[in-house]
Amino acid sequence: MSGANRFVPTLRTGQAHPHPAPIGGDAYSAVELMPGYRLVILDQRKLPLQERYEFVSRVDEVADAIRNMLVRGAPAIGITAAYGLVVAAYAARGDAPSFLEAMSAADALLRASRPTAVNLAWALDQMKPVVANAANLPFVQRTEALAQAASGLHRAEVAACRMLGAHGLTLVPDGATILTHCNAGALATGGYGTALGIVRAAHEARKNIRVIACETRPYLQGARLTAWELHKDRIPVEVISDSMVAHFMAKKAIDLVVVGADRIARNGDVANKIGTYGIACIAAAHGVPLYVAAPWSTVDLKCSSGEDIPIEERPERELSHLPLADGNQLQLVPDGVGARNPSFDVTPARLVAAIVTERGLARPAGEASLANLRNG
Ligand SMILES: CSC[C@H]1O[C@H](OP(=O)(O)O)[C@H](O)[C@@H]1O
Numbered sequence: 001m002s003g004a005n006r007f008v009p010t011l012r013t014g015q016a017h018p019h020p021a022p023i024g025g026d027a028y029s030a031v032e033l034m035p036g037y038r039l040v041i042l043d044q045r046k047l048p049l050q051e052r053y054e055f056v057s058r059v060d061e062v063a064d065a066i067r068n069m070l071v072r073g074a075p076a077i078g079i080t081a082a083y084g085l086v087v088a089a090y091a092a093r094g095d096a097p098s099f100l101e102a103m104s105a106a107d108a109l110l111r112a113s114r115p116t117a118v119n120l121a122w123a124l125d126q127m128k129p130v131v132a133n134a135a136n137l138p139f140v141q142r143t144e145a146l147a148q149a150a151s152g153l154h155r156a157e158v159a160a161c162r163m164l165g166a167h168g169l170t171l172v173p174d175g176a177t178i179l180t181h182c183n184a185g186a187l188a189t190g191g192y193g194t195a196l197g198i199v200r201a202a203h204e205a206r207k208n209i210r211v212i213a214c215e216t217r218p219y220l221q222g223a224r225l226t227a228w229e230l231h232k233d234r235i236p237v238e239v240i241s242d243s244m245v246a247h248f249m250a251k252k253a254i255d256l257v258v259v260g261a262d263r264i265a266r267n268g269d270v271a272n273k274i275g276t277y278g279i280a281c282i283a284a285a286h287g288v289p290l291y292v293a294a295p296w297s298t299v300d301l302k303c304s305s306g307e308d309i310p311i312e313e314r315p316e317r318e319l320s321h322l323p324l325a326d327g328n329q330l331q332l333v334p335d336g337v338g339a340r341n342p343s344f345d346v347t348p349a350r351l352v353a354a355i356v357t358e359r360g361l362a363r364p365a366g367e368a369s370l371a372n373l374r375n376g
Pocket residue numbers: 072073074075181182183184185188189194195221259260261262272273274343
């Protein structure tokens with residue numbers, strides 16, 4: 001991939017991006033650990049008009065950044081939570097017992113920030129043994145041990161995206177038009193992307209693909225983030241409203257659907273951004289395959305089916321008002337009228353043609369095909 005997708009924006013202070021070569025090579029990342037154990041987070045609420053970075057040096061700020069969706073996307077919030085433990089470790093200067101107490105509090109704060117994406121809990125679980133083993137080290141070595149582990153987790157997640165992209169390539173016909181929903185790109189994964197990882201792999205393989213991105217109300221990840229990423233990478237993309245999907249399917253304008261995931265149950269049911277289930281129903285009605293791209297860290301074998309997946313209800317105001325670039329909000333709903341805002345829905349495995357992971361394809365989606373991938 002050319003450097004075309006390596007954005008080097010001006011930061012809030014006007015400085016150049018502190019990491020001209022983000023983790024993942026030429027894939028850019030929405031969150032990175034800086035020297036001095038501070039996080040730099042691209043504020044995704046401000047895209048596409050403003051590439052604004054926030055410097056974060058306290059774990060409660062990291063939890064707020066996840067909760068308030070400055071950083072979002074299942075793998076990205078897992079990576080950010082792991083880095084949040086590093087920030088907490090840098091602030092915990094005491095002996096081993098006090099360090100472990102501080103880390104336990106940080107874990108609880110981060111784990112509670114959003115409920116649906118299993119990657120958040122998975123990443124924090126990955127860090128638990130690292131915290132335990134580092135507790136008796138001197139402060140500097142203790143902090144650096146966590147920083148190395150969190151950075152390693154970040155690199156591994158980007159590598160998983162590249163591998164699943166290669167696996168997913170086999171599903172993309174030459175000249176295909178791919179529909180996607182929400183943003184499952186570099187911004188959602190720490191680099192390269194899952195659904196957009198397959199798109200990038202197809203583009204790199206010169207398959208002459210083009211993308212139709214659903215705007216994805218109410219947060220508009222498709223219109224604001226997927227369009228921004230693909231345009232930067234010079235991959236053809238057009239935005240449609242979520243209500244247009246059936247029209248374009250009926251016109252045979254879409255060859256396949258590729259989406260991300262926030263949690264995949266043991267039976268292959270998939271929790272993803274609200275609207276995915278509707279798209280899956282429309283795709284099935286028109287014989288269009290729907291593929292789910294996700295690293296294995298998104299598979300939750302402790303969840304027997306989609307019924308066990310917690311669905312986050314976000315604030316009504318995120319649907320009833322539209323944030324404007326100047327910081328104000330445009331009211332869309334009359335005073336006194338409520339709004340419902342479930343942030344995810346569950347697509348049953350029977351509507352998923354394949355789950356694409358770095359370990360290979362679970363095809364068709366289901367308990368047996370996932371079990372075949374279980375041992376890596
Ligand atoms: C590659 S994970 C992307 C996944 O996360 C998004 O949710 P949110 O933007 O609320 O964090 C959406 O479900 C995407 O498919």
